[in-house]
Amino acid sequence: MDNYIKHNKQYVAVDCVIFSYEDQELKLLLYPRGFEPSIGSWSLMGGFVKEDESLENAAQQVLFNTTGLKNIYLEQIGGFSNPDRDPGGRVISIGFYALMPIEDQNKELVRNSGAHWWPIQKLPHLIFDHKEIIDAALIKLQQKSSISLIGKELLPEAFTLTQLHNLYNAIFQKKFDAGNFRKKILSLNVLKKLPKKDTSGSKRGAFYYTFIDNIEHNNLDRIIKF
Amino acid sequence: MDNYIKHNKQYVAVDCVIFSYEDQELKLLLYPRGFEPSIGSWSLMGGFVKEDESLENAAQQVLFNTTGLKNIYLEQIGGFSNPDRDPGGRVISIGFYALMPIEDQNKELVRNSGAHWWPIQKLPHLIFDHKEIIDAALIKLQQKSSISLIGKELLPEAFTLTQLHNLYNAIFQKKFDAGNFRKKILSLNVLKKLPKKDTSGSKRGAFYYTFIDNIEHNNLDRIIKF
DNA sequence: GCAAAAGTGTTTACATTACACCCATGG
């Protein structure tokens, strides 16, 4: 069974672009790299892939180690494989992006790793090709958000339409018309109005909404076009 | 610089889903596997990734070896990494799909490798998870064709609107309204009518069209919505 | 002349856009 033995093996890693949303901004969780090369520079969370796990499992493991969360929403971005991308050696990296509500994370764990949430508009300099991976991740996230109503993955359980509106503004880096946006969203019939109001954002207060029961990612796919 | 050394290396391969179009059908180039395990079974074209090449280069090399063509249109599908996907050992495969006009291939080279073009509706049984890779490829191709006018990559230099219409029917596996389709396409202003007619498809004959000069893949992105 | 592909025109329904305007309330 060893016809493969004459071929080279490679280091394979996963790198995770972890998106969250706070203060009307998309944010990314970055951390200072703990080993050479480029020790101390800002970097995506990553890890090597073990022989007995899939890429997705490896990515979930990275997310668990850094945020304490399991079963996070995850999408594959693609492979990054320039032979010189990592000066430490030949490493093929598969990029993933993850979405999580920022308050779900284990804050202590994140703090202990030295990680920090960076607004996507003000990222620090990143090692290797990590900026490229982030750019690809944002494009994928935009593609996803344009055919699927995201929000469940990034917002708290209950949220206002203004929050959702601002989230979409942040993702697409443009301003959607507020009135048209809310009409479009409500016409989808996937949100239900809660009796409570949020008064933090305005004097009048805005009603909270939540996704109707028994709705999954799959049900939200291809229900919308932006 | 050897902080990586404690980690496992893996075999990394690329597998290519090669699309072409003939007789109003999408076709895939498959070949009988030349070594164990599963020798003789139908398989995608693939190859191991070398230490000094990117995944894209590895895929282009596979395509060159099997069809004699260079710089083929290529898109990454994603990583396939179930630890048990290949009974011969742990191999992480990155899928790519390629588009090529069927007449461009080096026929002799293809014949010598034992390869065969299969209509996508009548595929033979395939090894490992190759059917899964093909399914993912078709979805990616549909996504691509729904925002970009493909045709340049799959059709001959000059083609009729009916050919393009049939190509889209084949990709989406549905019938677009012929009148609406041609109006939509022509309104994009990326095709020019040639003085010649194709008389093979009908008695009246249909005008050939070709893409206007200096148009690249990039210019065709996001110009359409299907 | 007729079948069949090529090509055009029209009607209807629906979605998107821009924007005007009212509401509620804390300071």
Next chain:
DNA sequence: CCATGGGTGTAATGTAAACACTTTTGC
């Protein structure tokens, strides 16, 4: 009382879908 975010209504425009209809020509 007014600035501000919350929320509704509407008219104009654009796009998509359905389908009837005309043209051309080999058999």
